[in-house]
């Protein structure tokens with residue numbers, strides 16, 4: 001048996017390759033409960049983190065927070081497009097209500113630590129998100145990431161009390177997959193790797 005044939009390797013590969021982005025409209029109730037969310041967040045907390053700066057956190061959004069997020073989405077749209085119609089504004093607001101469980105991922109780039117570049121801190125957040133998504137996938141929950149210009153809006157920053165140097169990166173929706181699209185074709189290994197002699 002080669003090391004690739006161990007049960008753990010087979011499981012890990014199956015988990016990684018079966019995860020796919022599911023849009024929030026296709027994630028329906030039920031979603032993971034608080035106990036499960038805590039397990040998923042503990043998986044996020046196991047992400048690599050140079051000098052252990054903890055350069056990110058997750059906001060778990062309850063109904064009031066989701067209403068605040070919806071208002072921020074609506075306000076951000078109106079600010080960047082004053083001609084937006086009522087139905088477009090309502091649609092923007094609605095985005096915060098899709099899916100049973102919603103988290104907001106925030107990068108904290110404030111730590112004055114010249115040895116750890118901002119890019120490294122964002123990599124750590126990406127790893128934390130992926131840990132969370134895979135832990136969710138392993139338990140049968142679907143997930144999707146959403147972002148867009150509203151993430152950088154003053155309205156959203158104010159709604160979640162973000163300080164200078166803190167950045168809302170994306171939302172994470174978790175729930176039951178009602179309808180999955182065919183899996184995306186992933187890049188071939190030789191497209192993403194250069195074998196340096």
Ligand SMILES: Cc1cc2nc3c(=O)[nH]c(=O)nc-3n(C[C@H](O)[C@H](O)[C@H](O)COP(=O)(O)O)c2cc1C
Nearest residue numbers: 019020021022023144145146147148169170183184
């Ligand atoms: C930080 C981040 C933000 C994303 N934001 C969006 C988004 O706003 N809308 C969307 O449809 N997908 C979004 N995605 C998901 C990607 O579209 C998706 O991961 C990509 O299509 C690859 O598909 P896969 O995850 O199924 O492999 C985001 C992904 C990341 C990493």
